[in-house]
Amino acid sequence: MEFLTDVGNIFLKYYPQLLQGVGNTLLISLIGTVAGLVIGLLTGIIRTAPTSKNKFISVLHKIVNGIIAVYVEVFRGTPMMVQAMVIYWGYAFATGGSTLPLIPSGILIVSINTGAYMAEIVRGGIISIDKGQFEGAMSIGMTHSQTMFRVVLPQVIRNILPSVSNEFVINIKDTSVLNVIGVTELYYFAGIIKRMNFQIFQTYLVVCVLYFVMTFSITLLLRFLEKKLDGKENYTIFGSQTNPAAEIRFDKGDK
Amino acid sequence: MENVIELVHLQKQFGDHKVLEDINFSVRKGETVSIIGSSGSGKSTMLRCINLLETPTGGEILFHGENVETSPMGVSQYRAKVGMVFQSFNLFNNMTVIENCMVGQTQVLKRDKATAKEIAMQYLEKVGMTPYINAKPRQLSGGQKQRVAIARALAMDPEVILFDEPTSALDPEMVGEVLTVMKQLSESGMTMLVVTHEMAFAKNVSDRVIFMSDGIILEEGTPQDIFDNPKNQRTKEFVGRDGSF
């Protein structure tokens, strides 16, 4: 009984800190995931672009592809906690002591890190689109970029949505490592609360529940979004009598 | 009649593999030309070269007498004038039937949406697909998909349409509906180049038949020439085999 009261008290007493922690965690992981997706889409578009006939552009393309490959490998091959330290303190070192504001730093680190994973997810998504989709578009004269933006990417985004939602959930959990540079996300506040009430287990249990509520709601929300994007399983027959909106009308005044 | 498309010493090789040796022929305005030949003889490759889905490794493709690879018109505008219907339909999966028939018009021909929609509706009606304009490709049967693909090509107002085995991926009961549309199209004066295994179509609908074998045109003539009176031994065997049922 006493245990439950302790847990309840943590909520009651520290809800401003907990709420701020939840807010910052969601903010950093949401923006980080979206920005990571944008990085993924950009790098995916660049990496799958056809080689240009222009010598200069084609060489530039190769160089950029190389840079992207290095970026992907480095950021997937090192822990985000270490990346956070290197970027945050690297900036301080380079500028002779000035530091970046914390929340934007956190967003930057999560974005760059997620971008490396998204780059691979998007590239896989583009490659897995049937060649026939490209050829169908080319056969009516659409350019490569028209094909990408009108035909391929909409399908890629739909197909990779489960992976994006997975990245989002991972980010909610992994923002906890940003406490190493002092970003005020949920885990950071857990440390502060623990030091005030000395109830280590109870405090981290509360934080644990909060993380799970966040990740589970996001999972459900994105699943709903996926369903929504797929649209209706059936279509209205154009001119159908049962659906007034679909009815073909022969107005006398029509041209 | 004027030549719409002319192939002059067209060659195509993939690495060391010569797929098209030396192709010479022309398609005149309003003609329907069928291309027959055994599997691997290079029929698809030739068609794909014509609308530049494959880059020829030798020779020229002329469109109204002009080399299409160097023409100031540009590849995009050229392709808009040369429609293509694929064996695997290649409709855009993320778009409805009507959107499939509009996107090329708005993006490539820069038509406004209302005009594009009107034109799309007109051709969808021709192929009998008006009831399905709001359906996605995955909700259609193969025959319906192919009819939409034909409408999509037509909506670009092409001067010639290339068909690559348009009925080969269809269940037997759907072959007829697609061939009927193609026959009507041919009768309406559309210039068509059709790779087909449907010998009845080649025989009854086309003005000219081309028999390909191992990357060359072995024989060319009217359907009567090719089917009733083939000169080449290989042609004889091929039409004999397929015509025997």
Ligand SMILES: Nc1ncnc2c1ncn2[C@@H]1O[C@H](COP(=O)(O)OP(=O)(O)OP(=O)(O)O)[C@@H](O)[C@H]1O
């Ligand atoms: N992209 C490619 N790379 C290498 N070889 C290819 C490629 N495309 C086609 N070929 C080869 O070219 C030859 C001709 O192929 P093509 O598809 O043009 O034949 P086809 O006459 O259309 O046959 P089918 O009746 O089976 O469709 C085949 O030997 C094929 O393996």
Ligand SMILES: [Mg+2]
């Ligand atoms: Mg073929």
